[in-house]
Amino acid sequence: MSITQQGFLVLVVTLAVLLSGAPVAFALGAISLIFLVIFQGFDSLQVVAETFYSGLHDFTLVSIPMFVMMGAAIGSSPAGRDLYEALDRWLYRVPGGLALSNLGACAIFAALTGSSPACCAAIGRMGIPEMRRRGYPDDVATGSICAGGTLGILIPPSLTFILYGIATETSIGRLFLAGVMPGLMLTGLFMVWTLFIIWKRGFREHAPDFRYTWWQKFQSIPKIAPFIVIIIGVMYVLYGGVATPSEAAGVGAALCVVLAVIIYRMWSPTSWWQILRDTTRESVMILMIIAAAVLFGYMLTSLYLTQTLAQAIAEMQVNRWVLMLLINIFLIVCGFFAPPAALILMTAPILLPIITTAGFDPVWFGVVLTINMEIGLIHPPVGLNIYIVNSIAPDVPVTRVMYGTIPYVLCMMLAILILCIFPEIATWLPDYLMGPATARVR
DSSP: OOHHHHHHHHHHHHHHHHHTTOOHHHHHHHHHHHHHHHHHOGGGGGGHHHHHHHTTOOGGGGHHHHHHHHHHHHHTTTHHHHHHHHHHHHHTTSTTHHHHHHHHHHHHHHHHHOOHHHHHHHHHHHHHHHHHHTTOOHHHHHHHHHHHHHGGGTSSSOHHHHHHHHHHTOOHHHHHHHTHHHHHHHHHHHHHHHHHHHHHTTOOOSOTTOOOOHHHHHHTSTTTHHHHHHHHHHHHHHHTTSSOHHHHHHHHHHHHHHHHHHHHOOOSHHHHHHHHHHHHHHHHHHHHHHHHHHHHHHHHHHTTHHHHHHHHHHTTOOOHHHHHHHHHHHHHHHHTTSOHHHHHHHHHHHHHHHHHHTTOOHHHHHHHHHHHHHHHHTSTTTOHHHHHHHHHSTTSOHHHHHHHHHHHHHHHHHHHHHHHHOTHHHHHHHHHHHOSOOSOOO
């Protein structure tokens, strides 16, 4: 069997297994073992245990459970509700102010959790019922939450950037900084579209004489202010050279847990158990996917599939922007079938030599790749955020939710185009604060 035939067989089997609903980590591990045995014999299994272990033998991975715990502590508390109410009181005068409040809350909550599903679920539980109660169209209410939830993997601290940094040996601190401006830009695009569609439909949620007093506005701030301070503090110690990502994540997680306990009186063992349970469950899932993806990458390299694909693309001799267009199409299509963590760990090591050979910045590409992953989160058939929102509002048909996400998918595509025209949006801040990149080191 030729290398091309082997590659096609691996592709078909991998897609079939992932689409079957099998757990991603076990699916990748099983596929790797099967193809190693088929093409290289049972002797190839001697390195499986060492390869699997090497996927987890990285101190940077310590930051993952810590950032997950930060998100679990915030997600288990009413912090999302308070954040949402605070923004609503300040933006209520703006047409569509509640939808904008949801998007703003998603952006801030993303910086606290680093997780798209957690962000979507936490803000959606309050935002969707309230928007529908005030008469917002179902597609706007659900679509804006789906889109806002995706910001959890773009605005730092982002688990997606951590995984990309580990897979490609790119500075995680630089990636975090690179996600700030694109994250704000994407939030702005979401808000502009939401304002436009609300204005076009002539919708107004409050009576003209409705008012929140200044006391009611400022009354909503004290509970959320400490969490905003944590975000600023974690970013400062991380980018100021005071601490490594793992240390910053540990301190941030500890502070979030302490504040959740003090501010929201989460003293009961049940509350603590829920935080620890959610942290352990998600962390183990991510770490298992990382180890299995490393084994999957080893299988691809051993069969010379990665090198052959990279060489074939390099020999196409097309304009580098045509190459980037093809890569984006490839990532969007793959995002329809696989979750971001698995997809990044499978594709990033393959695509890195291709994009660097074409002269693209790996940090900039990390941002572009992440936005592609965001598209997959609100696009069927996987579309995780779609099904989270549907579980919150089960009486809204899934097709209606999908219809509401389409304009936000187009906003993400526009953001990728803007980043291609103005790459400095992603690269300026890390270059300014950390100096120009000279090597891809963590």
